[in-house]
Structures are given as structure tokens and as C-alpha cells.
Amino acid sequence: MIMESKRQQKFAGVIQEDLAAIFQREGMNYLPNTMVTITKVRVTPDLAIARVFLSFFNNTNTTLALQTIKLHASEIRYKLGGRIKDQVRIIPQLEFFIDDTSEYVDRMEKIFDKIHREEKQPDTE
Known part of the structure; x- marks a missing residue:
């Protein structure tokens, strides 16, 4: 397993904080009555891809919730970019x-x- 550099870890932390704020403020638009938590963010060495691990509370169908988030990925990325x-x-x-x-x-x-x-x-023998 390859260790993440300090740069990757720091960048992942920034992304995690900002995504958490986005989901806290606007998560209800994507998934009503569901709390979304960003549990972990892993970033590639070139910082071009962020793998975001989510946990859903108050939601019985996590697969559908994940698909919904993926449908809004470009919108979420745009807000993160801002x-x-x-x-x-x-x-x-x-x-x-x-x-x-x-x-x-x-x-x-x-x-x-x-x-x-x-x-x-x-023992009952």
C-alpha cells in the first residue's frame, strides 16, 4: 500500500471540510431527510481525482442515495471549485x-x- 504524501493528506482535508460544508448547507436539495457525512477523502498523487467516501444517516437505500449524489457530482464539483x-x-x-x-x-x-x-x-454432554 502506497502512503499518501503530506500534500495529498492536507489537500484531502481541505476537500473534506469544504464538501462537508456544501452537504450541510445544500444536502437537503439532493437527498431530503438524509444526513450525508464525508467520512474520508483520498486524493491521487497528481491531485486530479478525489475519492470521497460517504455515509448516509436516516436513509434505508444507500445505493439509491449514492446514485443521486453521483448524478449531482458536476454541480457539487462546481460548488467545491467556488x-x-x-x-x-x-x-x-x-x-x-x-x-x-x-x-x-x-x-x-x-x-x-x-x-x-x-x-x-x-456443555450439555
Whole structure:
């Protein structure tokens, strides 16, 4: 796995903050009654592509929510450009993904709980 440079990390942080502000202010236009959180941003070494990982709260169909965000990607990129145009030469292309880390953690906790319960039950042999 290749480590990100300080420059990439700093740029990703700027993008994450600005996208969070955009989604906080205008997220209801894209997904009514859904809270969108930017959990992570990864930027390519040339800073041309930003991979944005999203988490959706109060939404049962995350796949549809992601498709909706992807449909508005150019509009979101334009708004991001308005915020960071003085800091960068090019506005990165935005790629959106679902961050399923919380689902993974929940699934693992259930497995560990099940194992823990099975260990507590005495053998009935």
C-alpha cells in the first residue's frame, strides 16, 4: 500500500471540510431527510481525482442515495471549485463511494457477541 504524501493528506482535508460544508448547507436539495457525512477523502498523487467516501444517516437505500449524489457530482464539483479556486490550480474530479465501515463494525460485533454467548453456555454432554 502506497502512503499518501503530506500534500495529498492536507489537500484531502481541505476537500473534506469544504464538501462537508456544501452537504450541510445544500444536502437537503439532493437527498431530503438524509444526513450525508464525508467520512474520508483520498486524493491521487497528481491531485486530479478525489475519492470521497460517504455515509448516509436516516436513509434505508444507500445505493439509491449514492446514485443521486453521483448524478449531482458536476454541480457539487462546481460548488467545491467556488470554495477552493484560490488554493488550487485544478479542481479535482470527484468520485463518490459508500463508506460501509460502520456496517462492517456492526457485523463484527454481532459475531463476537455470538461467540461470547456460546462460550458462556456449559456443555450439555
